[in-house]
Amino acid sequence: MKKGKFFITTPIYYVNDVPHIGHAYTTIIADILARWHRLAGKKTFFLTGLDENSVNTIRGARKAGMADIKQYTDMMAERWISTWKALGIEYDDFIRTTEERHKKAVRDFFRKVYAKGDIYKGKYSGLYCDACEAFLSEGDLIDGKCPFHRTEPKRIEEENYFFRLSKYADKVLEHIEKNPDFIQPASRRNEVISFIKSGVKDISISRPRTDWGIELPIDSGHVIWVWFDALINYISARPDNWPAEIHLIGKDILRFHTVIWGGMLMAAGYELPKAVFAHGFFTVNGQKMSKTLGNVIDPVEISRKYGTDAIRYYLSREIPFGEDGDFSEDVLKRRINGELLSDLGNLVNRVITIAVKFEGKIEGKAELEKYLDFKRIEGHMGKLEIHHALDAIWDFIRQCNRYVNEKQPWKLEGKELSNTLYNLLESLRIISILIYPFMPNTAERICGQLDVKLGTFGDIRFRKFGGKPKKGELLFRYV
Numbered sequence: 224m225k226k227g228k229f230f231i232t233t234p235i236y237y238v239n240d241v242p243h244i245g246h247a248y249t250t251i252i253a254d255i256l257a258r259w260h261r262l263a264g265k266k267t268f269f270l271t272g273l274d275e276n277s278v279n280t281i282r283g284a285r286k287a288g289m290a291d292i293k294q295y296t297d298m299m300a301e302r303w304i305s306t307w308k309a310l311g312i313e314y315d316d317f318i319r320t321t322e323e324r325h326k327k328a329v330r331d332f333f334r335k336v337y338a339k340g341d342i343y344k345g346k347y348s349g350l351y352c353d354a355c356e357a358f359l360s361e362g363d364l365i366d367g368k369c370p371f372h373r374t375e376p377k378r379i380e381e382e383n384y385f386f387r388l389s390k391y392a393d394k395v396l397e398h399i400e401k402n403p404d405f406i407q408p409a410s411r412r413n414e415v416i417s418f419i420k421s422g423v424k425d426i427s428i429s430r431p432r433t434d435w436g437i438e439l440p441i442d443s444g445h446v447i448w449v450w451f452d453a454l455i456n457y458i459s460a461r462p463d464n465w466p467a468e469i470h471l472i473g474k475d476i477l478r479f480h481t482v483i484w485g486g487m488l489m490a491a492g493y494e495l496p497k498a499v500f501a502h503g504f505f506t507v508n509g510q511k512m513s514k515t516l517g518n519v520i521d522p523v524e525i526s527r528k529y530g531t532d533a534i535r536y537y538l539s540r541e542i543p544f545g546e547d548g549d550f551s552e553d554v555l556k557r558r559i560n561g562e563l564l565s566d567l568g569n570l571v572n573r574v575i576t577i578a579v580k581f582e583g584k585i586e587g588k589a590e591l592e593k594y595l596d597f598k599r600i601e602g603h604m605g606k607l608e609i610h611h612a613l614d615a616i617w618d619f620i621r622q623c624n625r626y627v628n629e630k631q632p633w634k635l636e637g638k639e640l641s642n643t644l645y646n647l648l649e650s651l652r653i654i655s656i657l658i659y660p661f662m663p664n665t666a667e668r669i670c671g672q673l674d675v676k677l678g679t680f681g682d683i684r685f686r687k688f689g690g691k692p693k694k695g696e697l698l699f700r701y702v
């Protein structure tokens with residue numbers, strides 16, 4: 224893999240939301256990709272954070288009975304941060320849009336676009352969904368309601384500042400057509416193309432002044448519309464790192480991240496992100512996740528029950544990345560008992576049990592290396608076919624199990640046993656590197672039992688085995 228930089232982002236989540244399995248999914252995948260590229264030797268930067276300037280924040284504070292909105296956001300931010308910690312997420316920066324560094328970046332960005340003549344004052348009259356914090360057109364509605372929130376948008380008429388998005392629509396379209404990887408997966412690309420072709424209007428980017436939000440640098444009677452403000456987080460955290468290699472998002476916010484963000488960046492004179500990847504939505508046991516159905520899955524609770532690594536594995540393995548998927552506890556259990564316990568856990572247990580009893584020198588001829596197809600795994604990861612990458616890793620794990628069955632090391636001794644152990648221990652060392660991005664804790668535990676340091680991609684080849692294996696706790700238990 225070529226060295227270079229890898230800057231990955233998740234959307235910044237609404238601070239007043241409660242983290243659910245959907246948020247966890249995006250953030251876990253971002254964490255996996257960040258760890259993967261770091262092992263590849265890339266200068267990696269993983270950014271996530273919170274969108275705090277929304278009107279929904281004010282409502283959330285009110286609902287929580289807190290008069291001090293800042294205090295409310297601090298309290299909620301703690302919850303998000305502790306969720307990511309529980310899920311083994313290691314981001315490089317966590318941006319909150321109430322931070323001064325962000326506000327300053329937003330004002331600078333606004334000024335650049337304004338100086339270009341692409342912001343003007345006008346009258347807006349139309350539909351607005353409070354929960355989306357977005358203007359909707361009649362064509363967006365389903366039965367007169369917001370397609371995402373199933374609530375009726377309100378009709379508003381306001382004096383607002385507008386961004387000349389229409390001026391950039393053709394340029395964004397051209398960019399999409401010239402860069403086939405800009406919008407992924409390909410199915411989503413066509414959706415955006417036809418949206419642009421149906422006509423893009425200028426958008427209102429200010430709201431009448433409230434006590435919350437970022438004031439317009441040119442008019443204190445207005446605050447900046449929260450989407451215009453939020454998108455800029457990708458630059459405000461680390462301006463020197465721009466452009467992002469990939470924005471990971473849910474499919475519901477694809478237009479914002481391609482058409483609007485694309486136009487904004489062009490107007491302010493920035494490069495566009497290299498790729499925007501929109502993943503699908505979750506159902507739970509085949510049903511739409513909703514508070515009323517009571518089937519909202521708390522990612523922290525479920526990871527406490529089954530283990531963080533098992534959840535990370537399940538989410539990345541079960542759902543073809545980019546498509547809609549279903550969360551099912553039964554399937555989760557099946558995967559834990561199957562791939563994790565019988566394939567991986569058993570292999571580690573069997574090999575270490577024999578290795579600790581062996582007193583000779585562990586050495587031999589690489590016989591298992593030919594089954595290791597790292598190029599194939601790397602290829603899948605490069606194309607964000609994460610579930611296929613895991614499949615390819617598991618092919619190797621299963622091959623190692625087959626090797627144990629064939630060699631029957633418990634019947635061997637001397638040189639033959641040494642050679643068999645050499646092959647299996649080296650394979651386990653390499654497996655620990657391959658699974659680390661997905662299951663960092665499990666990878667570390669395998670390294671602990673092998674008595675080796677976790678390697679990087681440069682260490683994915685058979686060489687001298689240098690550890691002194693020791694028995695550890697079982698990696699997984701039957702659930």
Ligand SMILES: [Zn+2]
Nearest residue numbers: 352355369372
């Ligand atoms: Zn809505």
